Amino acid sequence: xxxxxxxxxxxxxxxxxxxxxxxxxxxxxxxxxxxxxxxxxxxxxxxxxxxxxxxxxxxxxxxxxxxxxxxxxxxxxxxxxxxxxxxxxxxxxxxxxxxxxxxxxxxxxxxxxxxxxxxxxxxxxxxxxxxxxxxxxxxxxxxxxxxxxxxxxxxxxxxxxxxxxxxxxxxxxxxxxxxxxxxxxxxxxxxxxxxxxxxxxxxxxxx
Numbered sequence: 001x002x003x004x005x006x007x008x009x010x011x012x013x014x015x016x017x018x019x020x021x022x023x024x025x026x027x028x029x030x031x032x033x034x035x036x037x038x039x040x041x042x043x044x045x046x047x048x049x050x051x052x053x054x055x056x057x058x059x060x061x062x063x064x065x066x067x068x069x070x071x072x073x074x075x076x077x078x079x080x081x082x083x084x085x086x087x088x089x090x091x092x093x094x095x096x097x098x099x100x101x102x103x104x105x106x107x108x109x110x111x112x113x114x115x116x117x118x119x120x121x122x123x124x125x126x127x128x129x130x131x132x133x134x135x136x137x138x139x140x141x142x143x144x145x146x147x148x149x150x151x152x153x154x155x156x157x158x159x160x161x162x163x164x165x166x167x168x169x170x171x172x173x174x175x176x177x178x179x180x181x182x183x184x185x186x187x188x189x190x191x192x193x194x195x196x197x198x199x200x201x202x203x204x205x206x207x
Contacts, residue, residue: 123171127165134157134161
């Protein structure tokens with residue numbers, strides 16, 4: 001193996017990561033099985049009723065001409081409601097938020113309803129960044145040495161990221177995420193404990 005070949009940075013894994021991130025975001029923004037088809041000129045807002053998700057479609061430029069429809073992902077389309085009829089069911093505040101353009105685009109993107117929820121979103125993103133960071137760190141060190149290496153920093157990133165994601169999934173009431181992270185946290189902490197004990201044994205042996 002020549003020095004040039006040994007030191008060459010592998011771009012394929014990075015390209016694959018970018019591709020997977022793109023596919024993931026596409027799936028989030030365009031979930032399969034969504035049969036709701038709003039009119040192109042309408043204003044839409046996501047809504048959830050019980051276990052059913054869908055959108056509220058609003059057409060019309062004035063209070064008198066506005067028409068509301070509920071479209072669910074399974075293909076159901078309600079009859080059109082006037083502004084007055086919609087307010088009678090959902091209230092004037094909800095009617096204003098979905099029809100008057102005052103819905104915060106950031107809230108819609110992150111599927112939250114208040115600025116306080118951004119704290120939880122930040123915790124979730126922070127945990128995910130640490131999880132991604134641990135893999136990049138392990139990958140870069142392994143590429144440098146041309147052998148798979150797992151450093152203590154990998155386990156620290158895993159533990160802190162797992163705690164953040166566990167907290168985030170609890171807030172989201174996501175049982176799958178909570179289950180996945182709860183077992184991981186214990187494993188990460190145990191590996192750090194074993195590393196610490198090994199270092200103490202080595203220190204005593206040298207002393």
